[in-house]
Amino acid sequence: MPTILVVEDDDASRMLTQARLKPYYGVRVARDGEEALEVMERHPVDLAVVDAMMPRMDGFELVRHLRATNQDLPVLMLTALDTMASMRDGFDSGIDDYLTKPANAEELLLRVRALLRRAHIAQSRRVSLGGVELDADAHTTSYEGCTLDLPRKEFGLLFLLMSYPGQVFTNDQLLDRVWGVHDERDLVTLKTHVSRLRSHLARLGCPLRVANLRGLGYRVEIAEGEDAGRGRANKPAGGVG
Secondary structure (H helix, E strand, C coil): CCEEEEECCCHHHHHHHHHHHCCCCEEEEECCHHHHHHHHHHCCCCEEEECCCCCCCCHHHHHHHHHHCCCCCCEEEEECCCCHHHHHHHHHHCCCEEEECCCCHHHHHHHHHHHHHHHHHHHCCEEEECCEEEECCCCEEEECCEEECCCHHHHHHHHHHHHCCCCCECHHHHHHHHHCCCCCCCHHHHHHHHHHHHHHHHHHCCCEEEEEECCCEEEEEECCCHHHHHHHHCCCCCCCC
């Protein structure tokens, strides 16, 4: 059974969230970010439901700390702050989802379930989509008997996008998750690697394409019709790379 960490300084709100989750998950609690880090040092948790405004260490600072230390724990921010600015601050800090209070009990459970499902996919060492298979241990990309050895960043980009088919990732999200907060990174670097990844996929002859949604970001798609057929027709007979 997955374990959820509820980080909330208000006693009534913490008890309510705990009561809603407890029939379906193991639940641990903390009253602020510092206590949450102490709990996570002693006990493994699979997801955190975090309030924004708390004493000592608030939710934004807690999530920034987690991401800076390369912890991929899924985080749902549950807060009374309902402005676009606070939502932007939450996603900029590294949260995975944002829900305002008072939250509907069913919606809370649906969002928690979705985040856990995505985390399970992302933590898997293999992922497949449209006949393309990625093996993180062997660091290989294969399609219909052909194998392609992608450079590390392109592999990381494709693995992330394929782990969440249809989901749009912003430039900042891709840079954070693939390059990390301490690596040298910029939009030109990202665009260069996306362009190279597209070329690699074309060489592999697979139906996957990395689509750019103007003003939003990137997602992976399965090409249909003429594009997919042209990819298969151009697929080389032997290994690639």
